[in-house]
Amino acid sequence: MPSSISTFDQDPLTLYSKTLHDYTLQLWTESRRVAEEKAKRKLARMEEETTPRNSPTSQRPHSP
Numbered sequence: 001m002p003s004s005i006s007t008f009d010q011d012p013l014t015l016y017s018k019t020l021h022d023y024t025l026q027l028w029t030e031s032r033r034v035a036e037e038k039a040k041r042k043l044a045r046m047e048e049e050t051t052p053r054n055s056p057t058s059q060r061p062h063s064p
Helices: 005-009 012-050
Strands: none
16 A cells, blocks of 8 residues: 555644644743743843942942
């Protein structure tokens, strides 16, 4: 029984498997994007908290 690529592509199990794979890949890609954005925001917040601020109250003149 010779099989052709077009017959293989029409197999319901193959179509289901490819659809499930594509859907899962899409979910994984989106979750990675969200996780990377969250990590960047956390890093920026941590850097902001550790960076000294140049506010008028923190720079008092030194008395002689």
